[in-house]
Amino acid sequence: MECEKEVGNARYTIIISGVSKGLGRALALEFAKLGHIIVGCSRNQTKLDSLQDELSTISSLNHLLLNLDVRSNDSVKEMAQIVLHKMGFPHIVVNNAAVMCQGV
Numbered sequence: 001m002e003c004e005k006e007v008g009n010a011r012y013t014i015i016i017s018g019v020s021k022g023l024g025r026a027l028a029l030e031f032a033k034l035g036h037i038i039v040g041c042s043r044n045q046t047k048l049d050s051l052q053d054e055l056s057t058i059s060s061l062n063h064l065l066l067n068l069d070v071r072s073n074d075s076v077k078e079m080a081q082i083v084l085h086k087m088g089f090p091h092i093v094v095n096n097a098a099v100m101c102q103g104v
């Protein structure tokens with residue numbers, strides 16, 4: 001399966017979970033500025049749409065944002081199939097989606 005990496009002008013496909021806000025969103029924007037392709041997910045469609053708009057102002061690459069819950073194995077498998085089919089193997093996976101539990 002073909003990857004989208006370009007030798008000498010590295011372009012990576014980067015999966016980031018939890019891109020609707022916080023660290024995941026910031027990483028998505030910074031990686032996009034560096035010329036990489038973002039595949040992101042979270043559960044808030046409005047925030048995903050907002051990020052998609054912002055990404056489109058940064059680059060014309062086909063970034064892919066999916067509305068899914070990473071607690072669902074079926075959803076994560078479906079995302080993996082979509083990525084493999086559309087982009088090939090990802091180069092980097094940032095397993096970021098989570099909630100902070102303080103006091104435990």
Ligand SMILES: NC(=O)c1ccc[n+]([C@@H]2O[C@H](COP(=O)([O-])OP(=O)(O)OC[C@H]3O[C@@H](n4cnc5c(N)ncnc54)[C@H](OP(=O)(O)O)[C@@H]3O)[C@@H](O)[C@H]2O)c1
Pocket residue numbers: 017018019020021022023024041042043044047068069070071095096097098099100
């Ligand atoms: N901030 C800190 O000081 C700190 C310190 C240590 C570790 N961390 C870790 O760093 C990561 C990011 O932290 P953050 O402060 O940027 O968190 P955040 O602002 O709360 O963002 C968390 C992201 O994860 C997504 N998310 C949460 N549960 C999800 C689920 N079940 N399925 C899909 N997406 C989900 C959220 O999107 P939706 O709610 O829209 O789905 C959101 O985009 C977390 O793993 C956190 O535990 C953070």
